[in-house]
Amino acid sequence: MADEFDIAVVGGGLVGAALAWGASGAGRRVALLDEGDLALRAARANFALVWVQGKGLGLPDYAAWTARSAAAWPDLAAALGGETGIDVRYGRPGGLHLALSEAELERRAAWLGRLHNQSPPYTVRMLDRAETARLLPAIGPDVVGASFCPDDGHCDSLRLFRALHAGFQRRGGRYRADSAVDGIRHAGGEFRLATKRGEIRAAKLVLAAGLGNARLAPMVGLAAPVRPQRGHILVTERVAPFLAHPLATLRQTGEGSVMIGDSQEEAGFDTGVDTGVAAAIAARAVRAFPLLARANVVRSWAALRVMTGDGFPIYEQSAACPGAFLATCHSGVTLAAAHATVLAPQIAAGALAPELGVFSARRFDVPAAA
Amino acid sequence: MTIRDAYDAAVVGAGPAGLAAATLCARAGLATVLFDEQPAAGGQIYRAAGTTPLRAGTILGDDYWRGRRLVADFAASGAQHVPGAAVWSLSREREIGVSLGGAARLVRAARVILATGAIERPFPIPGWTLPGVMTAGAAQILLKSAALVPAGRTVLAGSGPLLWLLARQYLEAGAEIAAILDTTPRANRRRALAHAPAFLASPYFAKGLALLRAVRRRVRVIGGVAALAAEGSGRLEAVRYAAARGEQRLPADLLLLHQGVVPNVNLAMAAGIAHRWDESQLCFVPERDAAGATALDGIAIAGDGGGIGGAEAAAEEGRLAAIAAIRALRPGADLGAEEIAARRSLARWRRGRRFLDALFRPAFVPPADETIVCRCEAVTAGEIAAAVDQGCTGPNQLKAFTRCGMGPCQGRLCGLTVTQLIAARRGVSPAEAGHYRLRPPVKPLTLGELAGLPAGNAAMKAVARD
Numbered sequence: 001m002a003d004e005f006d007i008a009v010v011g012g013g014l015v016g017a018a019l020a021w022g023a024s025g026a027g028r029r030v031a032l033l034d035e036g037d038l039a040l041r042a043a044r045a046n047f048a049l050v051w052v053q054g055k056g057l058g059l060p061d062y063a064a065w066t067a068r069s070a071a072a073w074p075d076l077a078a079a080l081g082g083e084t085g086i087d088v089r090y091g092r093p094g095g096l097h098l099a100l101s102e103a104e105l106e107r108r109a110a111w112l113g114r115l116h117n118q119s120p121p122y123t124v125r126m127l128d129r130a131e132t133a134r135l136l137p138a139i140g141p142d143v144v145g146a147s148f149c150p151d152d153g154h155c156d157s158l159r160l161f162r163a164l165h166a167g168f169q170r171r172g173g174r175y176r177a178d179s180a181v182d183g184i185r186h187a188g189g190e191f192r193l194a195t196k197r198g199e200i201r202a203a204k205l206v207l208a209a210g211l212g213n214a215r216l217a218p219m220v221g222l223a224a225p226v227r228p229q230r231g232h233i234l235v236t237e238r239v240a241p242f243l244a245h246p247l248a249t250l251r252q253t254g255e256g257s258v259m260i261g262d263s264q265e266e267a268g269f270d271t272g273v274d275t276g277v278a279a280a281i282a283a284r285a286v287r288a289f290p291l292l293a294r295a296n297v298v299r300s301w302a303a304l305r306v307m308t309g310d311g312f313p314i315y316e317q318s319a320a321c322p323g324a325f326l327a328t329c330h331s332g333v334t335l336a337a338a339h340a341t342v343l344a345p346q347i348a349a350g351a352l353a354p355e356l357g358v359f360s361a362r363r364f365d366v367p368a369a370a
Numbered sequence: 371m372t373i374r375d376a377y378d379a380a381v382v383g384a385g386p387a388g389l390a391a392a393t394l395c396a397r398a399g400l401a402t403v404l405f406d407e408q409p410a411a412g413g414q415i416y417r418a419a420g421t422t423p424l425r426a427g428t429i430l431g432d433d434y435w436r437g438r439r440l441v442a443d444f445a446a447s448g449a450q451h452v453p454g455a456a457v458w459s460l461s462r463e464r465e466i467g468v469s470l471g472g473a474a475r476l477v478r479a480a481r482v483i484l485a486t487g488a489i490e491r492p493f494p495i496p497g498w499t500l501p502g503v504m505t506a507g508a509a510q511i512l513l514k515s516a517a518l519v520p521a522g523r524t525v526l527a528g529s530g531p532l533l534w535l536l537a538r539q540y541l542e543a544g545a546e547i548a549a550i551l552d553t554t555p556r557a558n559r560r561r562a563l564a565h566a567p568a569f570l571a572s573p574y575f576a577k578g579l580a581l582l583r584a585v586r587r588r589v590r591v592i593g594g595v596a597a598l599a600a601e602g603s604g605r606l607e608a609v610r611y612a613a614a615r616g617e618q619r620l621p622a623d624l625l626l627l628h629q630g631v632v633p634n635v636n637l638a639m640a641a642g643i644a645h646r647w648d649e650s651q652l653c654f655v656p657e658r659d660a661a662g663a664t665a666l667d668g669i670a671i672a673g674d675g676g677g678i679g680g681a682e683a684a685a686e687e688g689r690l691a692a693i694a695a696i697r698a699l700r701p702g703a704d705l706g707a708e709e710i711a712a713r714r715s716l717a718r719w720r721r722g723r724r725f726l727d728a729l730f731r732p733a734f735v736p737p738a739d740e741t742i743v744c745r746c747e748a749v750t751a752g753e754i755a756a757a758v759d760q761g762c763t764g765p766n767q768l769k770a771f772t773r774c775g776m777g778p779c780q781g782r783l784c785g786l787t788v789t790q791l792i793a794a795r796r797g798v799s800p801a802e803a804g805h806y807r808l809r810p811p812v813k814p815l816t817l818g819e820l821a822g823l824p825a826g827n828a829a830m831k832a833v834a835r836d
Contacts, residue, residue: 037764037804044770104834162771165760175761236817237778249833260817263832272642273809275459275467275476280825280833282817293818298778301809 014332022344045303053149069338095152221320385413387673388485459810502606522623572722746777
């Protein structure tokens with residue numbers, strides 16, 4: 001039967017696809033199990049940034065992991081292009097985070113100052129208005145300054161998504177849609193996954209199901225304390241190129257359209273579009289770049305990020321069910337390179353490197369101070 | 371024009387359903403507003419009924435002038451008419467996002483009646499994006515609103531009543547038609563026969579027969595046409611097709627395509643109203659009850675936007691939705707007689723529709739691989755098939771894989787084709803393949819307009835970043 005695999009990855013989003021692509025090849029039989037057309041899919045709400053600035057306050061290992069992935073991104077883009085012919089349009093022109101008031105600029109500087117004390121493996125510089133205007137001539141009068149990091153970049157995340165799937169299948173991987181996992185049994189050194197399209201058996205199991213991990217992890221003795229955090233994104237029609245650098249919340253795509261986001265809302269599992277939030281996003285975008293006031297918004301949507309309590313990823317192998325791994329994060333694009341080229345080989349080899357130990361979910365077990 | 375923040379009743383769309391609904395609501399004393407995208411009331415069917423430059427009643431036919439009565443009644447009803455208004459969102463709380471004169475605003479209503487009408491079914495053939503190829507409906511708009519008739523060799527191709535109606539209107543206006551290429555599957559005639567008795571007793575029969583005869587007398591009609599393609603370098607030069615006599619090539623300057631109309635569902639879908647696949651009309655239709663009410667409290671759908679029934683049926687559906695709205699807001703209002711009259715008339719106009727549905731039901735043949743399906747993002751049928759083969763099960767994953775449906779038209783020009791293509795490729799029903807998930811804005815509005823709307827503190831906090 002073709003339903004036996006060396007590795008079964010649960011979750012066809014960016015995390016699952018990157019791990020499946022990275023783990024496939026070399027004769028390994030890998031399955032990628034996915035839900036249907038209307039799954040929650042955090043991968044549809046990503047902002048396509050390969051981003052390091054500001055990452056890792058409170059957990060230097062996360063800053064290092066992020067920087068490592070960003071450094072591996074050029075090779076990832078080249079490898080995917082070579083295997084699939086899909087140009088993921090990766091670029092690293094350096095990214096900015098704009099401040100629209102002196103207070104915002106001060107808060108940004110203070111935040112980065114605290115981060116600086118951790119000696120992050122990247123440099124961030126504060127820019128005044130004139131320096132910002134040299135990089136971004138289209139800024140409006142409300143922009144007082146920015147932070148700038150030369151290591152920040154972006155890509156076309158739809159092309160990344162497509163390339164990971166195409167590359168995975170080209171390497172012999174099996175993609176199965178409409179195969180939500182209803183139950184997992186671990187017996188005789190293998191995992192048996194119940195799906196409506198039949199049972200899947202695999203020697204190793206990777207849970208990369210985003211918010212679905214909360215339900216799946218306990219089936220293999222793991223915990224995935226994740227919650228949904230809603231983000232809105234607006235997309236404009238195509239406009240003439242005006243923005244040479246991606247911003248944390250606004251970027252111009254290769255097609256010319258402008259992606260604007262992204263809100264952080266605690267709204268449960270509601271993926272509805274909120275006009276007030278869209279208006280707030282639009283208002284900031286127009287203050288940042290007044291020329292955008294005339295651009296038509298052609299799409300908006302909201303989707304759910306996969307957030308942990310501290311915002312950092314969880315990577316862990318089950319002690320109770322060895323061979324079962326958990327991977328979850330909310331930076332599926334930035335971390336795609338680390339997932340595909342560092343984490344996936346470790347999973348395939350059967351053990352996570354000790355340096356990833358800090359990302360165990362056991363860090364959430366510490367009881368809150370009474 | 372002063373737009374209020376709130377109304378008793380808000381109607382979207384000034385075609386027959388919307389005009390009839392708004393007229394009744396206003397006559398009953400409800401504070402009523404009707405938002406419409408066009409500069410003049412009438413919708414597509416009665417477009418410019420009050421303002422058309424065409425004077426002779428013969429060109430557009432008697433039906434068209436019936437629209438004048440609806441427009442006149444509406445004008446006298448006291449309802450507020452807001453033309454040039456693009457409704458881009460509707461929330462469950464019945465908050466309507468509308469763009470007017472370059473400014474967006476939010477309007478609330480106790481009752482909302484959507485009368486968004488029909489759009490032409492997409493008709494993707496190789497070369498349909500060439501200059502010189504347009505839809506019959508678009509050509510009819512030019513005729514109605516600007517008295518524009520084509521010069522040169524005009525070919526009409528496809529299926530459905532509008533194709534024949536346009537042909538006659540062109541003939542009356544003095545235009546020449548090189549040929550009508552009829553793609554109606556011959557097997558449809560047999561299937562339609564089962565519904566013939568009702569059709570023979572319906573008001574459509576005599577009208578339809580006269581129309582067909584009038585056109586056939588003066589135009590070459592070629593039946594059983596398949597494999598249509600528009601050819602030309604830079605613009606249309608010829609139409610290629612297959613017929614009984616084999617592959618043919620017909621030189622042409624203008625090709626007008628049409629294969630029926632389908633409900634314009636984007637606003638209703640974005641509002642979160644459930645839709646189902648209608649196998650007889652081959653389209654998605656909203657779930658609603660006999661008075662047009664949907665599962666969303668206070669939101670009803672009337673007219674072709676709820677399923678194709680024609681202009682006269684649409685007006686009666688508009689009246690029934692209005693009666694329900696009036697009763698909800700004015701308990702004790704006695705509208706029994708009006709309701710009975712509307713139901714009776716609706717039944718009369720619905721008689722014979724199943725015959726028309728069966729006769730003009732287009733066969734779905736997956737377009738040739740090189741055919742552009744999504745015009746906004748230039749995605750071809752072959753690319754869609756490849757994505758399906760790679761595991762893409764529905765239109766929403768297809769967006770992520772190919773950008774199909776992500777352009778400004780929001781899937782209006784490709785949605786049904788994509789659903790049917792995926793269904794055919796996967797060997798599942800269109801219902802299982804599903805539809806694009808639609809979200810506001812369903813009509814483009816500028817970022818500046820959106821920025822001008824009230825956001826609130828929670829929203830501002832949600833977008834602030836340190």
